[in-house]
Structures are given as structure tokens and as C-alpha cells.
Amino acid sequence: MASLRTWLRGAALGAAALAALSLPGAARAQDTIKVGILHSLSGTMAISETTLKDVMLMLIDEQNRKGGLLGKKLEPVVVDPASNWPLFAEKARELLSVDKVAAVFGCWTSVSRKSVLPVFEELDGILFYPVQYEGEESSRNVFYTGAAPNQQAIPAVDYLMNEEGVKRWVLAGTDYVYPRTTNKILEAYLKTKGVADADIMINYTPFGHSDWQNIVAQIKKFGSAGKKTAVVSTINGDANVPFYKELGNQGIKATDIPVVAFSVGEEELAGIDTKPLIGHLAAWNYFESVDVPSNKAFIDEWHGFTKKPNRTTNDPMEAHYIGFNMWVKAVEKAGTTQPDKVIDAMIGVTVPNLTGGYAAMMPNHHITKPVLIGEVQGDGQFNVVWQTPGTVVAQEWSPYLEGSRDLIADWRKPLSCGNFNVKTGKCGGASK
Amino acid sequence: MTLLRVLLLLLVLSPFVARAGDDPIADLAGNYDDIRHAVDALSVSGNARAEPVIAALQNGALMVAADRSLWIREGDAMLDARSGAPGSPNGPLKPVRLNNAVRRAIEAAMGNLTLFSADPARRLKAAQALFAQPDPAALPTLDRALAKESVAGVRRLLQQAQAAAVLAGADAPIPDRLAAIVVLRARGDLAASNLLAALAGQPPEVAAAAAEGVAAIARAQKIWALAQGVFYGISLGSVLLLAASGLAITFGVMGVINMAHGEMVMLGAYTTFVVQQAVGAWLPGLAAAGVLIAIPLAFIVSGAVGIAIERLLISFLYGRPLETLLATWGLSLGLQQAVRSLFGASNRDVSTPGWMSGAAQWGGVTITFNRLYIIIFAAFVLAALMAVLRATPLGLQMRAVTQNRRMAAAMGIRTPWIDALTFGLGSGVAGMAGVALSQIDNVSPNLGQGYIIDSFMVVVFGGVGNLWGTLVSALTLGIVNKFLEPVAGAVLGKIFVLVLLILFIQRKPRGLFPLKGRAVEA
Numbered sequence: 001m002a003s004l005r006t007w008l009r010g011a012a013l014g015a016a017a018l019a020a021l022s023l024p025g026a027a028r029a030q031d032t033i034k035v036g037i038l039h040s041l042s043g044t045m046a047i048s049e050t051t052l053k054d055v056m057l058m059l060i061d062e063q064n065r066k067g068g069l070l071g072k073k074l075e076p077v078v079v080d081p082a083s084n085w086p087l088f089a090e091k092a093r094e095l096l097s098v099d100k101v102a103a104v105f106g107c108w109t110s111v112s113r114k115s116v117l118p119v120f121e122e123l124d125g126i127l128f129y130p131v132q133y134e135g136e137e138s139s140r141n142v143f144y145t146g147a148a149p150n151q152q153a154i155p156a157v158d159y160l161m162n163e164e165g166v167k168r169w170v171l172a173g174t175d176y177v178y179p180r181t182t183n184k185i186l187e188a189y190l191k192t193k194g195v196a197d198a199d200i201m202i203n204y205t206p207f208g209h210s211d212w213q214n215i216v217a218q219i220k221k222f223g224s225a226g227k228k229t230a231v232v233s234t235i236n237g238d239a240n241v242p243f244y245k246e247l248g249n250q251g252i253k254a255t256d257i258p259v260v261a262f263s264v265g266e267e268e269l270a271g272i273d274t275k276p277l278i279g280h281l282a283a284w285n286y287f288e289s290v291d292v293p294s295n296k297a298f299i300d301e302w303h304g305f306t307k308k309p310n311r312t313t314n315d316p317m318e319a320h321y322i323g324f325n326m327w328v329k330a331v332e333k334a335g336t337t338q339p340d341k342v343i344d345a346m347i348g349v350t351v352p353n354l355t356g357g358y359a360a361m362m363p364n365h366h367i368t369k370p371v372l373i374g375e376v377q378g379d380g381q382f383n384v385v386w387q388t389p390g391t392v393v394a395q396e397w398s399p400y401l402e403g404s405r406d407l408i409a410d411w412r413k414p415l416s417c418g419n420f421n422v423k424t425g426k427c428g429g430a431s432k
Numbered sequence: 433m434t435l436l437r438v439l440l441l442l443l444v445l446s447p448f449v450a451r452a453g454d455d456p457i458a459d460l461a462g463n464y465d466d467i468r469h470a471v472d473a474l475s476v477s478g479n480a481r482a483e484p485v486i487a488a489l490q491n492g493a494l495m496v497a498a499d500r501s502l503w504i505r506e507g508d509a510m511l512d513a514r515s516g517a518p519g520s521p522n523g524p525l526k527p528v529r530l531n532n533a534v535r536r537a538i539e540a541a542m543g544n545l546t547l548f549s550a551d552p553a554r555r556l557k558a559a560q561a562l563f564a565q566p567d568p569a570a571l572p573t574l575d576r577a578l579a580k581e582s583v584a585g586v587r588r589l590l591q592q593a594q595a596a597a598v599l600a601g602a603d604a605p606i607p608d609r610l611a612a613i614v615v616l617r618a619r620g621d622l623a624a625s626n627l628l629a630a631l632a633g634q635p636p637e638v639a640a641a642a643a644e645g646v647a648a649i650a651r652a653q654k655i656w657a658l659a660q661g662v663f664y665g666i667s668l669g670s671v672l673l674l675a676a677s678g679l680a681i682t683f684g685v686m687g688v689i690n691m692a693h694g695e696m697v698m699l700g701a702y703t704t705f706v707v708q709q710a711v712g713a714w715l716p717g718l719a720a721a722g723v724l725i726a727i728p729l730a731f732i733v734s735g736a737v738g739i740a741i742e743r744l745l746i747s748f749l750y751g752r753p754l755e756t757l758l759a760t761w762g763l764s765l766g767l768q769q770a771v772r773s774l775f776g777a778s779n780r781d782v783s784t785p786g787w788m789s790g791a792a793q794w795g796g797v798t799i800t801f802n803r804l805y806i807i808i809f810a811a812f813v814l815a816a817l818m819a820v821l822r823a824t825p826l827g828l829q830m831r832a833v834t835q836n837r838r839m840a841a842a843m844g845i846r847t848p849w850i851d852a853l854t855f856g857l858g859s860g861v862a863g864m865a866g867v868a869l870s871q872i873d874n875v876s877p878n879l880g881q882g883y884i885i886d887s888f889m890v891v892v893f894g895g896v897g898n899l900w901g902t903l904v905s906a907l908t909l910g911i912v913n914k915f916l917e918p919v920a921g922a923v924l925g926k927i928f929v930l931v932l933l934i935l936f937i938q939r940k941p942r943g944l945f946p947l948k949g950r951a952v953e954a
Contacts (some may be wrong), residue, residue: 042768042769042772044878044881046772046777046877047777047778047779047876047878050777163531163533164532164533175923203921203922204921204922204923205922205923206922206923206926208878208881208882209922210872210873210874210882211664211667211668211671211872213664213667213668213800213803213914214661214664214914214917214918214922215917215922217660217664217798218918220622221622221653223626224622224623224625224626224629225626225629226626226627226628226629226630226631226632227629227630238779238874238876238878241779241873241874242872242873242874245784245802245872246800248789249789249790249791249800249801249802249803250791250798250800251790251791251798254532254535255532255535255536255539255564256564258532267778268779270778270779270781272779272781273781273783273784276789279530279531279532279535375530375531375532378492383529385464385529385531
């Protein structure tokens with residue numbers, strides 16, 4: 001009998017102890033700030049986006065080790081939109097209304113951004129978009145930490161024109177919105193520089209194009225008109241490897257016809273033997289090879305976090321690094337994670353970038369960036385051969401396009417408009 | 433202090449310095465412009481160290497120390513750039529970086545410096561480099577080289593390089609320039625046309641002759657372009673044929689709509705990657721043959737996976753094409769994700785062995801070796817497949833089973849086994865296609881998706897169940913595609929091909945070479 005009582009008492013004590021233990025646990029769970037990560041982990045875009053999910057986990061982990069934010073721990077919420085554009089909108093809605101995340105870091109392709117945009121505007125969320133894109137957009141709920149065309153494409157063309165003396169241009173791209181808009185801007189820009197129609201060749205190929213024989217031969221022919229020729233490539237993702245292989249096979253060297261690419265980074269070069277590509281160019285706002293202490297620390301931490309000592313870093317990763325630090329700073333400044341307050345606090349926030357300078361969030365929700373031109377090296381890295389003297393402010397509405405020439409975005413009160421027409425003095429629609 | 437050091441340095445190095453303050457080797461430690469000028473100056477300086485120093489610069493072996501002294505890395509040893517004597521630099525070294533302008537200068541300089549080499553192959557390369565970077569300053573050197581040259585091929589190239597250099601200068605007399613135009617016109621390729629086209633601003637008779645030369649080259653190129661287009665078409669056709677011939681077995685002979693066919697191709701490509709890694713790690717001597725070793729292994733891997741799929745999935749779904757389609761499609765997504773988890777989402781680097789890279793020039797047609805080998809490989813695979821179907825007991829049993837399953841079973845053939853083996857054969861062939869595709873496309877989990885639609889198109893167009901039909905249809909689609917592409921663009925070209933195909937299937941629903949007989953009605 002006694003033993004049963006003892007047992008019962010023991011059990012009761014145990015239960016009480018368990019309850020006591022679990023209660024603060026439950027309280028702790030409520031005391032986290034949730035951060036949404038909306039990157040494809042399967043499907044075609046997994047190749048690029050998985051890395052960004054990893055870098056976000058690293059940044060959140062690091063912030064937690066520094067003591068979290070506003071005295072609370074950060075908690076990542078990872079969802080997989082599976083490279084499926086409508087699913088992006090669904091997952092974004094889930095993050096905002098079910099998980100109630102304070103901010104979302106995500107998207108890669110423009111179409112995925114366009115797909116989630118109405119969700120973020122409706123539910124008043126915050127999205128950090130880390131990839132270079134075609135511009136022509138500014139939303140109150142989105143912070144664009146990637147490059148606008150004037151922070152990547154136009155300086156690259158300037159470099160070729162001034163340093164390599166290029167007179168004839170091939171604009172080659174994959175057939176979707178980013179290359180088409182960028183090429184439209186570049187074509188208009190080249191024409192203002194006095195390049196004739198006959199000296200511009202524009203070529204589009206489908207996603208994942210793998211047979212480049214004809215097109216490379218065409219480029220070769222176009223380049224044999226007695227003027228220095230260069231290729232400006234907005235070819236996306238998977239199609240690049242066969243493109244560069246074909247260039248190498250047909251014997252087009254960077255000294256003959258250099259190719260400057262806007263979508264080829266360290267990650268993409270990992271799948272190619274780069275020896276035949278030495279001297280081809282890429283324009284970005286960050287290269288892994290940039291030799292400054294902050295970048296070295298970042299790379300070391302990345303290798304430590306992923307436990308893979310040769311995993312590369314790339315430009316969109318830097319964009320997330322900047323975006324995350326800006327968000328942390330803005331939340332501290334606002335003293336809350338409430339989106340409305342954080343959005344207002346974001347403008348003017350300045351954080352160090354990884355190339356030895358600073359990035360500032362401008363009123364158009366884009367950040368200032370230096371532009372770097374790198375040459376492909378034999379080891380799959382880039383050697384920076386040129387860079388802008390300071391940072392460049394994004395032109396979200398291109399001055400070279402008919403429809404956007406007179407528009408500006410300024411989210412400071414009282415203007416608070418993403419597409420203000422300076423000619424008519426009216427805010428044109430997108431603003432709430 | 434620094435001034436003193438520079439003075440001291442100059443004093444020590446005075447035997448190598450032609451004039452004080454004009455030291456090209458020291459300039460190699462400067463910025464890109466300095467380096468470019470230094471290379472130009474070195475190549476005509478007559479300095480004995482010019483060739484090794486510039487060659488080291490070209491190979492990335494030239495290093496600069498913190499005190500701006502220059503060193504050449506040779507294996508583990510460090511040689512002083514000026515003297516060639518081994519030494520030990522103080523402080524860490526950085527390689528001298530290049531940009532494209534410097535690379536061009538180096539090519540021209542190496543041309544200049546190796547023009548008198550004893551080896552005709554090196555002289556040929558030198559002449560090519562000089563042709564590619566025409567420089568009037570190199571004319572005296574070229575004249576001397578021409579006077580000595582006895583090998584006809586090198587001589588012709590030297591003359592072309594001389595012509596290019598004459599035209600690049602502003603002070604050559606008009607008859608010389610006209611003669612140079614004739615030489616370039618005879619060369620007749622795009623590079624020559626490029627040089628001639630640059631002469632538009634010259635005196636009228638020169639400009640006229642140049643324009644005529646450009647036109648003549650353009651006429652000849654037009655005819656060559658036709659031949660080139662056919663080569664491109666055959667090459668694309670051979671890729672389609674490789675991707676489709678496995679499907680011609682599984683879909684064509686067995687009637688299974690296998691949406692996971694592309695993933696069999698992908699598995700073959702990953703097998704190539706694994707083989708290459710393994711060979712690189714354990715048998716580095718065989719690295720160049722890694723691709724060849726991968727061919728049978730890819731066949732076995734994809735074939736085994738194919739047999740497993742047939743036994744575990746498809747055998748339960750015979751006669752239910754819609755369910756087969758859905759099940760295999762799900763399987764294809766599963767296989768992709770499995771490979772993605774196993775190998776990572778990024779592309780894998782399958783290197784192209786030396787004997788497969790590069791190109792040969794046949795008149796105006798560029799034949800790239802990797803494409804040529806793929807054409808040969810596709811022909812070989814098709815022939816082997818036909819031989820298996822026609823001349824082996826397995827082939828006989830396969831045909832028996834597909835033509836009349838019940839009769840074949842009555843004759844003692846184990847039809848379920850034959851089904852599995854047939855499916856394995858088709859999958860294995862797809863795996864071999866993967867080996868070829870790893871040479872021209874990304875090795876990524878999505879590799880197969882790009883080929884599945886094209887493969888079905890080829891099989892349907894050629895006539896289901898007929899390997900000859902598959903061959904003809906792959907080549908036709910390839911050539912039509914390649915001739916449409918320059919006219920309509922790659923995107924529209926593909927659409928046109930698809931529309932043409934739909935119209936054709938409307939008229940001939942069974943494809944180019946339909947099977948006849950009772951099997952069709954069954």
C-alpha cells in the first residue's frame with residue numbers, strides 16, 4: 001500500500017515538474033519573432049534559390065547568437081514554393097496570415113515577385129527581394145536589394161564602350177520579362193550614344209536552350225564586320241553552360257568577342273570548366289573574390305555554417321546580407337516589428353556591404369550599390385577589373401523608356417507614391 | 433625612402449635596363465595600361481628574357497612581390513624574372529593579373545617572339561597570332577620570317593599576317609595595299625572579311641577593292657553557310673535521335689507512355705559525372721577515357737533502374753495508358769528530387785576530354801569535335817539497337833511478344849521477363865544518351881525535362897514502333913529546326929516546327945513510316 005502511495009506521489013510530482021518545465025517553454029515560443037523564407041527548394045529554380053535559404057538561416061542564427069532582436073529570438077519559417085509561380089502567392093499568404101511572420105525574404109524570378117506582390121500589398125507584409133531585375137516597379141511593401149538596370153547593365157555597357165572600344169553589340173537573352181526589358185533599356189541607351197540600328201543584334205532563346213551552334217555562328221558572323229563586337233548576355237540559368245561551351249568550341253575567345261553576362265555568377269560557373277572562358281566578363285555588385293576583411297569574415301562564416309569549405313558565395317547572397325541587416329536596424333529603430341512602422345523606419349537605414357562600402361536604403365525602396373566588372377578566371381572566380389568610383393543610386397523607373405521617363409518613386413510622407421509622374425504631378429495608380 | 437630604394441634597384445639592375453626610366457620589365461608590376469605597354473615594348477626590345485617573361489605572364493606564372501620585384505613560378509621554385517636565376521622572394525607573392533587588352537598584347541607579342549622558332553607548329557601558331565593582332569610595327573620581323581620560311585602552310589599564313597599588318601598601318605603605298613587585299617580575299621573567311629570591312633575609309637581604289645573582296649567572301653560564305661546549316665541540323669538531329677531511340681523502344685515497341693524517360697537520360701549523365709570523379713581520384717592516367725568508360729556503366733545503371741520501374745510500377749498498369757502517364761510523371765519528379773538531394777541542386781561539372789574539344793575548319797564550315805563525336809555515337813547506338821532487335825534471341829522474343837503476346841507465351845516465352853528486359857533496354861539506351869548530353873548540356877537534375885517533349889515528338893513523327901522512322905524523323909526535325917532558327921529566331925522556330933508537326937499528324941496520324949499489319953489493330 002505504502003509503495004503505491006509513494007508511487008502516486010512520485011507520479012504527481014513528476015507531472016507537476018513536467019508542467020512547470022513546459023510552461024516557460026510555451027511562453028518562450030510565443031516570444032520569438034518569425035522571419036519567413038520564401039525560396040524554391042525543389043523544381044527548376046532550386047539550383048539558385050536553395051543557397052539563399054541557407055544564407056538566411058545563417059544570418060538568423062548569427063543574430064540569435066548576438067542576442068536576438070528586441071530581446072526576442074528570431075525564428076525562421078521556411079516554406080517551399082517549388083518553382084511554381086501561383087504557389088509562391090499561396091505560400092506568401094500562408095506566411096503572412098497563418099505564421100504571422102514579421103518579414104519575408106524571398107523570390108528569385110520576376111514572375112514569382114509579381115505573383116506575390118498583391119498578397120504583400122493586401123496583407124501589408126514586408127518582402128526583401130535580393131535579385132537583380134528589370135526595374136519599372138516600386139511597391140511600398142517590397143524592398144529591392146538587388147540591382148536595377150542602371151546598377152548593373154548600363155555601367156557594364158559603358159565599360160565595354162570605353163575600355164574595350166566596342167562598337168557593335170549583340171544583346172542575347174532568354175525570352176522572358178527581365179531580358180526583354182533590360183534589352184529595351186540598353187537598346188535605347190546605346191542609341192543615345194550614337195550606335196546605329198545596324199550595329200545592334202537582338203536575339204532571344206527559350207528557357208533551357210541547349211543547341212547554340214547556329215546562334216554562336218551568327219554572333220561570329222555579326223562580329224566580322226570590321227568593328228569591335230561584344231555580347232551582352234541576359235541568358236538565364238541553365239542555358240548558359242551550353243552557350244559558353246559552344247563559344248569555346250567554335251574558338252571565340254574573350255579577346256575577340258567578349259561576353260558580359262548579368263546572370264552568371266560564381267554559382268553558375270561551378271558547373272563549367274572555365275579555362276576556355278578566361279577573360280569573359282560579368283557585371284555584379286559583389287564578387288566572392290573581393291578582398292576586404294568583411295567579405296573574408298562572411299565567407300569564413302558561410303563555410304563554417306554549411307560545413308562545405310568550397311561552397312561559393314554570390315551577389316544575391318550579399319543582397320540578403322544587406323537586406324537582413326537593414327531590417328534588423330530598422331526594427332531596432334522603430335522598436336517594433338509592426339510592418340507599417342518598420343517600412344517607414346527602413347528609409348535612410350545604412351549598413352556595411354561586403355565590398356568595403358556602405359549600402360543605404362533610398363526613398364524608392366532600392367539600395368545604393370557599387371558596380372563591379374569581373375573577368376572570369378581559370379579557377380571559376382572573377383577578377384575585378386573595373387568598378388564605379390562610388391555607389392550608384394537605383395533608377396527604378398528607367399529614363400530610357402518611353403513609359404517610365406517621367407516617373408519617380410518616393411515612399412517618404414507626404415508623397416508616399418511608387419510611380420509619381422513629375423510632368424502631371426499625379427501619383428499614377430499603384431500607390432495606396 | 434622609396435625614391436632611394438627605386439634608385440638602388442635601378443643601379444643594381446642597370447645591365448638589363450636599356451635606358452634609365454624606360455624599363456619594360458618593371459612596368460609589368462604596374463596597372464593594366466603599364467603592363468600592356470611593357471609587353472609591347474618587351475616584344476621588340478630584343479631582350480633575351482622577353483619570351484620567358486611574357487610566356488609566364490600568359491600562363492599566370494608571373495608573380496609580383498610587395499616590393500614590386502617580379503618572379504616566375506616554375507613548379508616549386510621561384511626564378512627571378514630578370515635573370516632567370518633561382519632565388520627566394522621576400523614576402524608573399526601575388527600573380528600579375530591580366531585583362532583582355534593585355535591578353536591581346538600578349539598574343540601579338542608571343543607571335544613576334546616565336547616566329548623564328550625551329551618548330552613549324554610553333555611558327556604556325558605565331559603567324560596565326562600575328563594575323564589575329566595585326567600590327568604594322570611587326571612588318572620588318574614578318575619580312576625576315578617570310579624570307580626564311582620554307583613550309584608552305586606557314587608561308588601562306590605569314591603572307592596573310594603580312595597583308596593584315598600592311599592594311600593596319602596608314603603609310604603603306606597603295607599598290608602594296610591592293611596586293612594585300614588580294615591575299616586576304618583569297619583567304620576568304622570571316623576574319624579576312626572583318627579586316628577588309630574595316631577599310632571603308634581608305635582611298636577610293638583601296639576601299640573599292642576591299643568592298644569587292646568583302647562581297648566576294650560574303651558570296652562564298654553563303655554557300656558554305658548552307659553546308660554549315662546541314663551540319664548543325666544533323667548534329668541537332670543526332671542529339672534528338674539519341675534521346676528518342678530509347679523512347680522508340682519503350683513507347684514505340686511496348687506502347688508505354690514513360691514520362692520518366694528524360695530522367696533515365698539524366699541518370700546516365702550523372703553516371704558520367706560519378707565515373708569521371710572516380711577515374712580522376714583513382715586512375716588519373718585514364719582521365720581522358722572517362723567518358724568512354726561511362727558509356728557501358730550508364731547503360732547498366734539506367735537499364736537497372738528501368739527494369740526496377742517496370743517490375744515495381746508499370747507492370748501493374750499495362751493497358752491503362754492514362755494511369756501510366758500520371759504514375760511515371762510522378763516518378764520523374766521523385767527521381768529529380770532524389771538526385772537533387774543526393775548531388776545538390778547546382779550543376780555538376782563534367783569536363784570535356786581534350787580529344788573532344790575544339791573544332792576543325794573545312795572550307796567555310798566549322799566542325800566542332802564534340803558534335804562530330806556525338807553524331808558518330810548516335811549512329812553507333814542506332815546500329816547496335818537494330819542489331820539487338822534483329823539478330824539476337826532477345827530481340828526475336830521482344831518482337832514476338834509485342835506482335836502477339838498470347839502466341840508468344842504459348843511458345844514458352846516468359847513474357848513478363850521480356851517486358852522487363854525490353855523496358856530495361858530502352859532505359860539503358862537513354863542512359864547512354866545521357867553520357868553524350870553531359871558533354872553539351874548542363875548536368876543538373878532538370879536535364880531530362882528538356883528532352884522529353886522532343887523525344888515524344890520524334891517518335892510520333894517517325895511512326896511509332898519503327899527505328900528507321902525515328903532516324904529519319906530526328907534528322908528531319910533537326911535540319912528543319914536549324915534552317916528555321918536564323919530566319920524566325922529560336923523561339924518562333926520551335927513553334928513553327930510544332931505547328932508543322934501537328935499539321936502533318938493530322939494528315940498522317942501514324943507518322944512517316946507507320947507499321948502495317950495486324951499488330952497495329954490490336
